[in-house]
Amino acid sequence: MTEKKRILIVGGVAGGASCAARARRLSEEAEIIVFERGPYVSFANCGLPYYVGDVITEEKDLLVATPGLFKKRFNIDIRVESDVIAIDRDKNEIEVKDIKTGQVYLERYDALLLSPGASPIRPPLSGIDLLGIHPLRTILDSRQIREWISERNATSAVVVGGGFIGLEMTENLVKRGLSVTIIEMQSQVMPSLDPEMVAPIHNNLTAHGVSLCLLDGVLGFEENDDGTISVNTKSGKKYITDIVILAIGVRPEVGLARAAGLKIGELGGIRVNDQMRTSDERIWAVGDACEVKDFITKKWSLVPLAGSANRQGRIAADTILGRDLRFRGVQGTAVCSVFDLTVASTGVSEKTLNRAIDSGQDINYEKIYLHPGHHVGYYPGAKPISLKLIFSTEDGRILGAQAVGEQGVEKRIDIISMAIQQNSTVFDLEEAELCYAPKFGAAKDPVNIAGMIAANVLRGDAPVVHWENIDRTNAMIVDVQNVSEFKQGHMKGAINIPLTELRERMGELPSDREIWIYCAVGQRSYYATRTLRQNGFNAKNLSGGFKLYKMMFDV
Numbered sequence: 001m002t003e004k005k006r007i008l009i010v011g012g013v014a015g016g017a018s019c020a021a022r023a024r025r026l027s028e029e030a031e032i033i034v035f036e037r038g039p040y041v042s043f044a045n046c047g048l049p050y051y052v053g054d055v056i057t058e059e060k061d062l063l064v065a066t067p068g069l070f071k072k073r074f075n076i077d078i079r080v081e082s083d084v085i086a087i088d089r090d091k092n093e094i095e096v097k098d099i100k101t102g103q104v105y106l107e108r109y110d111a112l113l114l115s116p117g118a119s120p121i122r123p124p125l126s127g128i129d130l131l132g133i134h135p136l137r138t139i140l141d142s143r144q145i146r147e148w149i150s151e152r153n154a155t156s157a158v159v160v161g162g163g164f165i166g167l168e169m170t171e172n173l174v175k176r177g178l179s180v181t182i183i184e185m186q187s188q189v190m191p192s193l194d195p196e197m198v199a200p201i202h203n204n205l206t207a208h209g210v211s212l213c214l215l216d217g218v219l220g221f222e223e224n225d226d227g228t229i230s231v232n233t234k235s236g237k238k239y240i241t242d243i244v245i246l247a248i249g250v251r252p253e254v255g256l257a258r259a260a261g262l263k264i265g266e267l268g269g270i271r272v273n274d275q276m277r278t279s280d281e282r283i284w285a286v287g288d289a290c291e292v293k294d295f296i297t298k299k300w301s302l303v304p305l306a307g308s309a310n311r312q313g314r315i316a317a318d319t320i321l322g323r324d325l326r327f328r329g330v331q332g333t334a335v336c337s338v339f340d341l342t343v344a345s346t347g348v349s350e351k352t353l354n355r356a357i358d359s360g361q362d363i364n365y366e367k368i369y370l371h372p373g374h375h376v377g378y379y380p381g382a383k384p385i386s387l388k389l390i391f392s393t394e395d396g397r398i399l400g401a402q403a404v405g406e407q408g409v410e411k412r413i414d415i416i417s418m419a420i421q422q423n424s425t426v427f428d429l430e431e432a433e434l435c436y437a438p439k440f441g442a443a444k445d446p447v448n449i450a451g452m453i454a455a456n457v458l459r460g461d462a463p464v465v466h467w468e469n470i471d472r473t474n475a476m477i478v479d480v481q482n483v484s485e486f487k488q489g490h491m492k493g494a495i496n497i498p499l500t501e502l503r504e505r506m507g508e509l510p511s512d513r514e515i516w517i518y519c520a521v522g523q524r525s526y527y528a529t530r531t532l533r534q535n536g537f538n539a540k541n542l543s544g545g546f547k548l549y550k551m552m553f554d555v
Helices: 015-026 046-052 065-076 139-150 163-176 195-207 255-259 306-320 350-356 411-419 426-431 446-459 469-472 483-488 503-508 523-534 545-554
Strands: 006-010 030-035 063-064 077-080 084-089 095-096 104-108 111-114 119-120 133-135 156-160 179-184 211-214 218-225 231-235 236-243 243-246 249-254 283-285 288-291 332-340 341-347 365-370 383-390 400-406 474-477 515-518 539-542
Touching: 006 015, 006 179, 015 030, 015 065, 015 243, 015 306, 030 084, 046 139, 046 163, 084 255, 133 139, 139 243, 156 163, 156 231, 156 236, 163 179, 163 195, 163 243, 163 332, 195 341, 195 383, 195 400, 195 545, 231 243, 283 306, 288 306, 332 411, 341 411, 341 523, 341 539, 350 365, 350 400, 365 426, 365 446, 383 411, 383 426, 383 446, 400 411, 411 426, 411 446, 426 446, 469 545, 515 523, 515 545, 523 539
Parallel strands: 006 030, 006 111, 030 077, 111 283, 133 243, 156 179, 156 243, 179 211, 474 515, 515 539
Antiparallel strands: 084 095, 095 104, 119 249, 218 231, 231 236, 332 341, 341 400, 365 383, 383 400
16 A cells, blocks of 8 residues: 555554554555654553563563664654643644643644553552552553552552452562452452352462452541551451552543534544544544443444454554454453463353343353363373353353363363454354364363353253252252262252262252252262263252352352
8 A cells, every 4th residue: 555644643652652563564655654642652562560560570571662772673753751632623623732842833734543542540549649559551650660569668559449440550569478358349359250159269369469359438538647548448448558559440531522523422432433534534543442242242343452452453463554343353362471370251241131131232142160170181291171161042042151270271271262353153052163182271271171062051951050049949959979979968958879979979969950960060969960861850950060150158
């Protein structure tokens, strides 16, 4: 493409920088200028917690690209510390302020891309501006946190918010020797996940000495005479700490777009179409500042993820230069490490589906749980993965997945993420051909097993029931574990008929009542369910088994 266009880009980092580089690869003739309010045009925002924790030891390693590199490699003009303060849509001009000199000047555009990102939420709480209370969004933020910890010889920290950044900061602060308390208004950390999948994370955090303050919010902050900070919560608790990290979330930066009269969505982000074009045909927007469609629900959503911003930047560049590309939507595919555990997810959670159903959407779904090893059990070092798969009962289409474990978690979620992109079904997971060698997986990979279990449900071979319904059923509960396992722990009211004795003891079971079967993780109870159903019993398998039940009810 050789069309000579003047492309102005507001904001670098992921979306803006990707758009600039892609535009140059498509056109040698285009004039491309990037305006960045901060001192860095492209840095690894996701690496900041690990810089705080000294996993990344050099600040320069966080710089993905410098203005000099952009100029030499791509012939792109990068202007850092340049604040775009206004857009004149009638004249196709922007107004720029040089932060160093204070000079204000105008620049004309043929196409304008907005990638302003999002800013950390700082609620209007008393004491919120005290020294020692830090957000984490920029390299400067991480530098200030490091300096505060070192200069004050900090030994304690309060992290406000238990999302991805909050958990990554918690892990890295503990690695630096600080005792950490997480304050979270929800009943769980990782609020985007379903509660049963977060139970192992809670256990893991407390095992590493982290204090959890859940279902509580911060009321305000006070500075103490010795320089420490008191964090007061709505429940009346007080936590005295050396440093506070605000990880409450982010808010789209839409001031510039709003002032220019661009359409802002109900969620507070810049509204764009599937070509990343705003309500003005000459202006595009990408990244954390945008509202985009959820791939599953087709609802507008705000998903501040670097991968999505990069893809959006590429699509914007292509459409600016005449190609007809479309953004498919976001799935929210994400991963986080919490000490020795990894938690990952893709697609919609059950909570999200239930909200959509409550708002009037017609969605029929089912879910299954499994706990396979990340590779074959006979090869040393196999680690269990707890996996939840959500799917449509109408056609088996995969709607979402969540997993937690020590190894192999993100690999399985990546596979399922791609399956969702292709509108695949659980029957496709059944047949997926994946790599196998003993140290890497199994002949039936966890992804295959998830597909098989779900397919068995849809075919009616092994209907499932779930942990949250145990306390309100009048079904007979049958534990098919060995007697020794049963004595170590079992569900209240369950009777024990080991799988090896089931055929001989069927006479003990009612033919006019539902029978809910469980074992440790669900495999033996599946065998039992098939045996009983073929003998005329209305048997159903408790998905996830006693392992999931124990996690939720702390048996």
